[in-house]
Amino acid sequence: MNQLREVHEFCYNVQYVRRNGRGRGDPWSLRQFGVYQQLSCSDRRSTWIVLQASDEIQKRLTEAMESRSCGTNDSLTDPMIPHLVFMSTIALDWQCYTEYLNSQLSIFDRKACFSSVHTMASEDFTVSFTDCQNLQVLQQKIHKAITVLDCNFDIVRGCLAHCQRLIDSNLTSIGKQALAELETCYKQLEVHRREINRIHECSQGTARLLAQILDFRDRQALCSVNAHIKDQLEILKGTHKTVEVNLDTLQRIAFQIHQENTKLGEIALKSQKDSSVLKGFGMVATIFLPASLIAELFSSSLVQSQPVDVDDAARGTHMVVSRHFWIFIVAWVVSAVFTTAWPLILSAKRFRWN
Structure with a gap:
């Protein structure tokens, strides 16, 4: 104003x-x-x-x-x-x-x-x-x-x-x-x-x-x-404890597996030694098997020793094969065939089942 x-x-x-x-x-x-x-x-x-x-x-x-x-x-x-x-x-x-x-x-x-x-x-x-x-x-x-x-x-x-x-x-x-x-x-x-x-x-x-x-x-x-x-x-703590328990269990299992592997190694080594011995025995058996077979054959009735001259024994003897010798040959062949074929038949059956 x-x-x-x-x-x-x-x-x-x-x-x-x-x-x-x-x-x-x-x-x-x-x-x-x-x-x-x-x-x-x-x-x-x-x-x-x-x-x-x-x-x-x-x-x-x-x-x-x-x-x-x-x-x-x-x-x-x-x-x-x-x-x-x-x-x-x-x-x-x-x-x-x-x-x-x-x-x-x-x-x-x-x-x-x-x-x-x-x-x-x-x-x-x-x-x-x-x-x-x-x-x-x-x-x-x-x-x-x-x-x-x-x-x-x-x-x-x-x-x-x-x-x-x-x-x-x-x-x-x-x-x-x-x-x-x-x-x-x-x-x-x-x-x-x-x-x-x-x-x-x-x-x-x-x-x-x-x-x-x-x-x-x-x-x-x-x-x-x-x-x-x-x-x-709390859950993590419980989980941690569970993990620790599981780790201890796994360590014990690993230790047991290690011990078992050690034992298996020892068994394998021993088996290897035993197989070497068995191999030696096999070789010996293989070497002496023909001789023993021949000896057994000549000692059987399939091969007989007869004099050259019945009237004159001083003339010596000779080996005579029995007329039933063929039975031995047939039996041996059949046994060999059966022994060889039987594992093959079993293997074929397992393969067919699988």
């Missing part, structure tokens, strides 16, 4: 909330516009500069100026009429916005109050760190709304003081009505401020409760993981 002898100046920057109608993301937006008024005390004319006024504000301002023009001179508009339009714009959508903030907070509040802490059922609320982040975004909106409301309080108080000065200077014809409307606007803002303060306090409690739920679940999950690790360590 700058007050000169013949000119009153008054300016402020208004912030307010409106639905953006985008259909995606946050449905509410924070908007603002600037107001400057220069009032000439001599002719009661006002010069206005309004920055970034929306179409809605321009329409409301036009309608108000047409309906509240001064009765004595229609070309003159009371200097408080635009301020009343602007102040009514400030308090217009705060009720809907507080309901929106409250509905958004209730989503997190239900999760915080009704989520199962110990075990999650299939129909239970899911609580994650994302909820804490989204709640923090909502709290920032609430803080911003509180800041905007505090600024609006200052603007309304400034308008009340400006209106009182105009009344004292006899520059407004609707002073009492303007004061009443500004007081009503101020009380409405107070109601919205108390409601948003309540939402802010509830959001702080909800944020603490969500953080405690996540912390409790994290500690519970950590305990579960530690218990699982402990069980796995």
Whole structure:
């Protein structure tokens, strides 16, 4: 406010909330516009500069100026009429916005109050760190709304003081009505401020409760993981003991196998020596077998010694083969064939069975 002898100046920057109608993301937006008024005390004319006024504000301002023009001179508009339009714009959508903030907070509040802490059922609320982040975004909106409301309080108080000065200077014809409307606007803002303060306090409690739920679940999950690790360590210890027992068993088995292999080596060496002896016996038998066979043959009745001359024994003897000698030959051939063929027949049967 700058007050000169013949000119009153008054300016402020208004912030307010409106639905953006985008259909995606946050449905509410924070908007603002600037107001400057220069009032000439001599002719009661006002010069206005309004920055970034929306179409809605321009329409409301036009309608108000047409309906509240001064009765004595229609070309003159009371200097408080635009301020009343602007102040009514400030308090217009705060009720809907507080309901929106409250509905958004209730989503997190239900999760915080009704989520199962110990075990999650299939129909239970899911609580994650994302909820804490989204709640923090909502709290920032609430803080911003509180800041905007505090600024609006200052603007309304400034308008009340400006209106009182105009009344004292006899520059407004609707002073009492303007004061009443500004007081009503101020009380409405107070109601919205108390409601948003309540939402802010509830959001702080909800944020603490969500953080405690996540912390409790994290500690519970950590305990579960530690218990699982402990069980796995116990299993590993048992497995280690089993492996040690198995290693001892394998070492004993390996030692026994080594001893058996040593014994088998000794047996093989002894068998080799025995086979050498048997081979010698076989060679001796092979050498003496023909001689013994011939001796046995000549000692049998198959070969007989007869005198050359029966009447004269002094003439010597000669060897005579018995007429049954062929039986010996046939029996020997049959025995040799059977002895040779029998192992071959057995081998052929085993091969056919396999």
